[in-house]
Amino acid sequence: MGTQTKGFCKYCGKEYTRSGMLRHLEACKERKSKLAMETGKRKCKYCPVTDGFWGKPSKNMNFRLKDVVDVGDSISYEYDFGSTTELMLSIHSRREGEKKNNEIIILSRNNPPKILCSNCEQNEAKWVDPEGYYEDLPFWCDKCLDEENRDEEEEGYERQFLLPICNSPRMGICGYEGSDSYPERFEPDKR
Numbered sequence: 001m002g003t004q005t006k007g008f009c010k011y012c013g014k015e016y017t018r019s020g021m022l023r024h025l026e027a028c029k030e031r032k033s034k035l036a037m038e039t040g041k042r043k044c045k046y047c048p049v050t051d052g053f054w055g056k057p058s059k060n061m062n063f064r065l066k067d068v069v070d071v072g073d074s075i076s077y078e079y080d081f082g083s084t085t086e087l088m089l090s091i092h093s094r095r096e097g098e099k100k101n102n103e104i105i106i107l108s109r110n111n112p113p114k115i116l117c118s119n120c121e122q123n124e125a126k127w128v129d130p131e132g133y134y135e136d137l138p139f140w141c142d143k144c145l146d147e148e149n150r151d152e153e154e155e156g157y158e159r160q161f162l163l164p165i166c167n168s169p170r171m172g173i174c175g176y177e178g179s180d181s182y183p184e185r186f187e188p189d190k191r
Contacts, residue, residue, distance in 0.1 A: 003113070004017050004018070005017070005018070005110040005111060005113060006110065006111050007021055007108040007109050007110045007111055007186060008108060008109075008111070008186050008187075008188040009021065009024060009025065009028055009030075009031070009107070009108055009188055010031075010105070010106060010107050010108060010186075010188050010189055011028050011030035011031040011034060011107075011188070011189055011190065012028055012029070012030040012031070012188070012189075012190055013188035013189070013190040015111075016108075018110070021108050022092050022093075025093075025107055025108070026093060030189075030190065031107075035095060035097060066094065069091050070091065070094075071091050071092065071093060071094055072091065073090075073091045074088055074089065074090045074091070075088070075089045075090075075091075076088055076089075077089060079170070080170075080173075080174060082174075083173050083174040085169050085170050085173060087169065106182070106186070108186070109167070109182075109186035110167070111167075111185065111186070112165075112166075112167040112184050112185060113167070115139050115165055116139065117139055117140055117141035117143075117144050118132065118136065118137040118138055118139045118140065119137060119140060119141075119144040119148070120141065120143070120144050123141035123142075123143055123144070124141060125139035125140055125141055125165055126140070126142055126165055127139070127140045127141075127142075127145065127159075127162040127163065127164060127165065128140075128162065128163050128164075128165055128171055128172035129161065129162055129172075130161070130163065130172045130173070131161070133172070138172065139165070140162065145159065145162075163175065163176065163177050164177055164178060166178030166179075166184060167184045167185075
C-alpha cells in the first residue's frame with residue numbers, strides 16, 4: 001500500500017490525511033465562522049455533460065450544481081483527450097454560499113510527495129523523464145543525472161527532455177511543468 005498523503009486546511013492550517021480532512025472540514029470552527037458570513041447560492045455554468053449517464057446532452061450548460069449532483073455522487077472527469085488524465089470527483093458535503101468573482105477557493109491540497117530517484121533510490125528526485133516510465137527509471141536526482149550524462153557527446157542532451165517534479169497527477173505528461181497559479185506547497189490562511 002502506498003504512503004498516505006496529507007494536506008493543510010485552508011482555514012486553520014491543521015494537517016490531515018484525505019479522509020481526516022473530509023471530516024475536519026465539516027467541523028472546522030474557522031471555516032464555519034467564515035462561511036457564516038456568506039449568504040446566497042453558488043451557480044455552476046460549466047458542469048460537464050459527457051455521457052449517457054446524464055441523459056441527452058444539453059445545449060445549455062447553465063445549471064446549478066445542486067440540481068445536477070448530490071452528496072454521495074461521484075463524477076468522472078477526463079482531462080486532455082490523447083494523453084488523458086482521469087480524475088474522480090466525490091461529493092462529500094454541500095453548503096449554500098455567495099458566489100464571489102468566479103474565484104475558486106482551494107480548501108485543502110495534498111502536500112507534495114517525496115519521490116526518490118529511480119536510479120540510486122536514495123536522493124530526492126528533482127526531475128521526471130516521461131519516457132523513463134517505460135524503462136522503470138522515470139525519476140532522477142541531480143547527482144545521478146550528472147553521472148549519467150558525463151559520457152554524453154552533447155552535454156545536457158537528456159536534460160532537455162526532463163520535466164520538474166510537481167504536485168499534480170499530470171506530472172510528466174504532455175510537457176506539464178506545474179502550475180503558475182498555485183504554489184507547489186499549499187499555504188493555509190493560518191498556521
